[in-house]
Amino acid sequence: MTTTNRSNLVVLDMAGTTVADGGLVEQAFATAAERLGAEPESMPGMLDHVRATMGESKISVFRHLFGDEGRARAANIAFEEAYGELVDGGRIAPVPGAREAIEELADQGRTVVLTTGFARTTQDAILRALGWQDLVGLTLCPADAGGRGRPYPDMVLAAFLRTGAVDGVRDIAVAGDTSYDMLSGVRSGAGIVAGVLTGAHDEAALRRAGASDILASVAELPGLLAGAAR
Secondary structure, rough: OOOOOOOOEEEOOOEEEOOOOOOOHHHHHHHHHHHOOHHHHHHHHHHHHHOOOOOOOHHHHHHHHOOOOOHHHHHHHHHHHHHHHHHOOOOOEEEOOOOHHHHHHHHOOOOOEOOOOOOOHHHHHHHHHHHHOOOOOOOOOOOHHOOOOOOOOHHHHHHHHHHOOOOOOHHHEEEEEOOOHHHHHHHHHOOOEEEEOOOOOOHHHHHHHOEEEOOOOOHHHHHHHHHHOO
C-alpha cells in the first residue's frame, strides 16, 4: 500500500518511544556522575534534572550539571560507556508493537527516521542489540545535525533535508515521549506532533509542550496517520 497524502516523513524518537530501556538512562547517568566524583547528596537533584530534560542531547545535560566543559565531556563519555554496558547486557527491548508499527508505516509508503539524544556509538549499539540495523534507511543523532539535539528542531529538519521525502515541513509527523521531543517537532513546523505515554513524561507535560495528539504507544501511530490522510 502506498500513499501520496500528508505525513509521508515520520521522525521517531528511540528511548521511551520505540525502545523500552527500563530506566537505563537514569542508571547510566548515576554511574557517570559517580565516576566523576559527584557527591551522593547531590544525586537526587541531578536525577531530577535528568528526568526533566529527557530527550535533550546528553552532553547538553552534563554541561548544565557540571558547568565545566572538560568535566561535562568526561561525564558524557562515562555515560555512554555505562549505557553501552547495560545495552550489551541485554537490558533493552523494543516497545511492544514498535517494530510492527515502523514496518506498517513503511508499507503505507512513509519514510521513517529514528532519532536520539545519544551519541552515534550508543545509538548503533541499541540498533544492534535490537536487530534494527536495517529497519529504517536513516538514523540521526545530534552530531549528524550540526551538534544541537532537542529541543532544537535540527534533527527533524535534517531528516527533512536528507530524505527529500516530502515537499514541506507540514508533511512531517514527529513522535516522542518527552516534552523536548514535542518542542523539537513544534519548532520544526511538523504537521503532526504526537506524544506517546510509554516513556518519561505524562500527557499533561506533553500537551504543555505542544503535542497535537496523545497516543498510548507508537503502535497507534500508523492508525493516526492513516486517519489524518483521509
